[in-house]
Amino acid sequence: xxxxxxxxxxxxxxxxxxxxxxxxxxxxxxxxxxxxxxxxxxxxxxxxxxxxxxxxxxxxxxxxxxxxxxxxxxxxxxxxxxxxxxxxxxxxxxxxxxxxxxxxxxxxxxxxxxxxxxxxxxxxxxxxxxxxxxxxxxxxxxxxxxxxxxxxxxxxxxxxxxxxxxxxxxxxxxxxxxxxxxxxxxxxxxxxxxxxxxxxxxxxxxxxxxxxxxxxxxxxxxxxxxxxxxxxxxxxxxxxxxxxxxxxxxxxxxxxxxxxxxxxxxxxxxxxxxxxxxxxxxxxxxxxxxxxxxxxxxxxxxxxxxxxxxxxxxxxxxxxxxxxxxxxxxxxxxxxxxxxxxxxxxxxxxxxxxxxxxxxxxxx
Ligand code: ATP
Numbered sequence: 001x002x003x004x005x006x007x008x009x010x011x012x013x014x015x016x017x018x019x020x021x022x023x024x025x026x027x028x029x030x031x032x033x034x035x036x037x038x039x040x041x042x043x044x045x046x047x048x049x050x051x052x053x054x055x056x057x058x059x060x061x062x063x064x065x066x067x068x069x070x071x072x073x074x075x076x077x078x079x080x081x082x083x084x085x086x087x088x089x090x091x092x093x094x095x096x097x098x099x100x101x102x103x104x105x106x107x108x109x110x111x112x113x114x115x116x117x118x119x120x121x122x123x124x125x126x127x128x129x130x131x132x133x134x135x136x137x138x139x140x141x142x143x144x145x146x147x148x149x150x151x152x153x154x155x156x157x158x159x160x161x162x163x164x165x166x167x168x169x170x171x172x173x174x175x176x177x178x179x180x181x182x183x184x185x186x187x188x189x190x191x192x193x194x195x196x197x198x199x200x201x202x203x204x205x206x207x208x209x210x211x212x213x214x215x216x217x218x219x220x221x222x223x224x225x226x227x228x229x230x231x232x233x234x235x236x237x238x239x240x241x242x243x244x245x246x247x248x249x250x251x252x253x254x255x256x257x258x259x260x261x262x263x264x265x266x267x268x269x270x271x272x273x274x275x276x277x278x279x280x281x282x283x284x285x286x287x288x289x290x291x292x293x294x295x296x297x298x299x300x301x302x303x304x305x306x307x308x309x310x311x312x313x314x315x316x317x318x319x320x321x322x323x324x325x326x327x328x329x330x331x332x333x334x335x336x337x338x339x340x341x342x343x344x345x346x347x348x349x350x351x352x353x354x355x356x357x358x359x360x361x362x363x364x
């Protein structure tokens with residue numbers, strides 16, 4: 001179990017500055033997900049950890065060990081690639097045994113180790129097969145077994161499930177979580193799929209287009225308390241409403257939005273003060289909003305609008321509601337009670353309600 005640390009790392013490709021004075025601490029023994037838009041530098045980070053690329057300046061540590069100049073084959077790190085990079089002319093057994101044979105490990109020891117790891121990824125019965133005789137999920141598990149055979153301190157995953165269909169991907173995610181839980185190896189999992197990151201991670205970091213860490217925390221912290229509009233939008237969907245600060249009493253802030261009226265928001269940290277003369281940006285998740293044609297009581301916030309689109313999705317329905325100030329609000333409703341649920345149609349005049357503690361005040 002070892003951590004990975006980037007300290008002031010910069011990396012350029014030609015004129016393109018991908019990382020600038022970049023620092024990150026990936027805790028030991030955790031399932032860590034790195035999430036960010038395409039091209040933000042996620043794979044570059046993995047390649048720097050693996051030693052396939054080299055920093056222009058700064059340091060990378062594996063635990064206490066400075067590995068910045070250590071060649072890739074001498075780092076206790078292994079990678080599971082998206083395309084698996086398996087040897088098609090070798091059997092499952094030989095693919096997994098390959099890293100041991102390079103190290104000259106004794107055949108009997110190797111046999112035992114390979115069979116043990118194949119058991120843990122449920123491939124023992126397929127040991128004799130060639131790669132093209134396996135399903136996509138099985139190939140993925142061979143890649144995983146091969147990456148784990150040398151018991152690295154850190155396993156790197158570069159979008160490992162991207163080639164699998166949705167059902168298999170969900171199954172593999174659960175298997176990966178179980179495996180990490182058993183091994184306690186530090187897993188660093190790169191993806192641009194936010195639901196994948198939220199599912200697997202103990203800790204996650206969100207990178208922005210400039211290759212900077214925008215926020216780091218548990219999936220719950222990131223989802224429930226995004227710090228910036230970038231994070232609120234990138235991880236899940238969010239509605240943004242900006243208004244003028246009116247007052248703050250204890251944890252409740254009152255905000256005035258022209259044409260819509262007054263709103264309440266609860267600051268997330270005790271003692272947090274919103275700047276008096278500031279424009280305030282509120283973020284509200286679509287699933288935190290209640291939609292109804294009726295007037296309801298008991299909510300701290302209320303607006304009215306017209307339904308402009310309805311997307312039925314089996315489990316849930318997504319509404320787009322246009323407010324008086326032309327702002328479009330998304331509302332996400334679970335389809336729990338098909339027969340008793342109120343019928344809402346296009347062009348209906350609706351009320352939207354949400355509680356003040358479901359509003360996140362963002363750094364602008
Ligand atoms: P994706 O999610 O699309 O895989 P990413 O976040 O993993 O993207 P990287 O592959 O790290 O992004 O690339 C970051 C930037 O660095 C991109 O603009 C890319 O074009 C550039 N880049 C990466 N590797 C090289 C290279 N070997 N030569 C030149 N430019 C490169």
